[in-house]
Amino acid sequence: MNQRKNPTQKPKVIKSYRLRLNLLFVLATTLVIVIATLYPFNFSLPHSFSVTDFFASFNHVSSFQDQVNNVLLFMPLGFYCANFLQKLKIRILLQIIIVLVLSAGLSLTVETLQIFLPSRSPTPADIVNNTLGGGLGLLGFYFWNYQKLSNTGSQTTGNSSRLSNQQITGFILAYVSFTLLISIFWQSTINLSNWDLNYPLVLGNERTGNRPWQGYISEVYITDKAISSYEARKGLNDATNYFKNLDGSLLANYQLNGKCCYQEQTGNLPELLWQGTPTNIEEEGQGVFVNSSQWLKTAESVKNLNQRISQKSEFTLFANLATENTQQTGPARIISISGSYLRRNLTLSQQGNYLDLRLRTPLTGENGADLQLMIPKVFTDNKFHQIIITYSRGTVQVYIDKVQRSYSFHLLELIPFNQKLFYYALIFIPLGASLAILNLLANNRVIVSKVLIPSGILLPSILMEAILITESHKSLSWKNLFLGILFTAGTMLIFKIRAEYLKARS
Template identity: 50%
Template sequence: MKQGKKFCQKYTFFDRGIFTKDILMVFCSILVVLVATLYPFNFSSPDNFSIRKIPSQFESTSNFIDQINNILLFVPLGFSLSSALQKSKIPLIGKTLLVLLGSAGLSLTVELLQMFLPSREPTPADILNNSISGLVGSLCFYLCASQQVTSILTSIENSKLGRSTQKITLFFCGYILLAFAISIVWLGTTDLSGWNPNYPLILGNERTGNRPWQGYISKIYIADRAISKNEVEKVLADENYLKTLGDSLVTSYQFTEKCCQPEETVKSPKLLQKKLWWEQLSENQQGQGVFLSPGNWLETANPVTSLNQRIRETSEFTISTTVASSDIGQTGPARIISVSNGPLRRNFTLGQEGTALDLRIRTSITGENGSELKMRVPNVFTDTKPHHIVLAYSKGKLQVYIDKLSHFYSFRLLDLIPKEQQLFYYAITFIPLGICLTLLTILAKRKIFLYRFLLLSGILLPSLILESILVSENGKSINFKNFLLSVFLTTGTMLVLRLRALMVLKKTAV
């Protein structure tokens, strides 16, 4: 009896020791996340803060580096939470749900706290990325815990679901719907729903005054839709043609006799002079429009909220402007036209980088500064003559026309994604599908014909769905390499899981 009692006491102590270690791991993971996302903890209350304004604060988009950092931060949390829950009697689905809720809850807490940090902005996409990262950490734990992998796959293989063709078919339909849902998310990477409505329109600089441009601007038109090629031809022949767009024309300025008043037909905010400039110009110079320099730029008195919101809704825009650079060596890029809140946050910027025209548009894949993808038109500012520039953006495609219809450049955002970033996006898309396909094929293992059908179609269909949607909605060409990459990631994930379980079974048998 004494030996049995001593053994029980020893086992209880050991079990508590493991439990304490797991809780310590969870605590350390949470602490690392808080330090990495909130340091240097210079909290302050925003101006005119209220609970009602909280949803409007979640307007930012995260760039590629932020997404990588979020994954690296929350994978240890998911791992440690799974380790802490492994000895509990909670079903596997319940444990997974707790890990998901824990990751999402911590991420939401961080995003809310970032509202009180001047150097940070809450990003709704981070909550989704962090939640998925927690699940990835949980998966890593179960892959490391050999017995857990084997018991999970064995229980799925021996479950009653595997005996019902209808239920297996239903699960497969859910798998295809998941592939559709993930593909639709890809379309959101190039839309303009992340534009911040609280940014002003600025000409010739950033509002901080540290990205000056020197030159002339005579006209600006901004519409909330992308005009066609035939319409561009008419605009290049007569810029006043844009006035026929009706309600689609949201901003219009002509700098002739009056500096900063918008046209009466369009409700645009008044532009304020940051410094007096008109007295410095001669009559000949005044004919070219408004002169901007490092000490003289223009900014709207209030944010161009209506412009930003309407472009957010349509995810399209057209900008037509006539500009003349006074210095072909300006860099920064020097800001000509910008809807921004400083050097690092913007909705859109048209700038000069040497002789090139530099363009930045805020989307999920270009980041809150719009600089993750490079879009430059060379040899635009090779002289100091006026140039008519027309931009039309729609469905991830930017068309740029300089002076005439034949002088144009086209940028497709999805085709500009760097290889390492593209690999990341495909990995977070098809690795989860590979996990789902593994579970699906294990269920159908007893039904040979159904198993083969599900295996082949489960590997090929998600890749075909994604490429078809991107081609039809974004107009991009079919990329056979991307198709093979998605097939490889789906198949590779499934093979890794199955081989891992097989290796454990062999060790157990020995």
């Protein structure tokens, strides 16, 4: 006797098949990420490895292109994870947490493994960008499947048609907290905490000897504090007495006269020694002469200087120098705290008649060249020029011979528009999507739609700009304010239009 088939058996089989298929997509995207970030898997284990070595391995930064790629790489993972979790009927808030934790955990795992890959350099920014990529993938899933978000909304609100006051308050606190964290992150991109402690001080070249400069250098002072224009005037009028009176703030004092050796006067740093094949070392009243055959480098790394400046995130550098050739390019390195021609903490160079300044921060990259800091008409003659460069809170102030001839840059204001567009999209698109989700789950509650939504659109941009102005001393940018508001409001509007479209179709 044949048994009757259960009419519910086929839908259950289909549901189970789709669930396994979605899990397969999650595993496939994970495998793609592993291959893309760890190939060719040529791991090399060191003989000794400490906790200090682990954290030091993350002292790298990503280029803009790498940041874009890291976000895009994790978006499919977030998309398919959201699809899988939705089919398991997981609450939306828990879905968000799972996707973000999974993205961050996978990213941290591959970044840690990259420590043991000679061809890879782990960076903290990659973990942030990968996590944001996973979050954007989740938002992308619910954008195209907005009706599913609406259907699962009741799970978040405890089978109620409206969010409770406590849930709305919790959302507001989370929203504001995220905005504050983003503002703090932006502020951290202009500090000097990522300086490498193991770089030496080099005069007239790179450590690798392939970016020579031809000219004279007579004095070099470096401090771990920024100075005002009034103090800069005193330094330019009488550098010797001014910098020597700075006491504990003075980290480097090199008087470059005589054949050898060039001891650092404060005792903080190692002596400068000749490199290359020196053939023209004479006692010169105007300082030492450096070129492609002879340059100076400290006997070992200037660890104390790097550490002090990294901790305080400010410095002042004074140099008295003269070029021998006004057409030098490369840029030709004059003074450099660097490990190679691609990695540095700080470098002064000559590029034609321009003074080229490279400063390592999380924003400017390991080579310090992601943002252009160029001062024109410095090397138009062969005369000696006094140069003061002082840095604090993202502001670079440069004085050439006198305080009246000064140049000021703020790193946050130098970000190219395409990069700023990308960064603001990463920040404000999730915020706009969050407002759209709140409006949906609150079922168009008046206090949400009339008060919280408009406030939520304006608050992040205003708060972030206010914090950056206060902490970084940057000028107010109406363009930045408008850009943040545009992304937040635009994202929410797009989600709303999508919801109306799907509602009309159904």
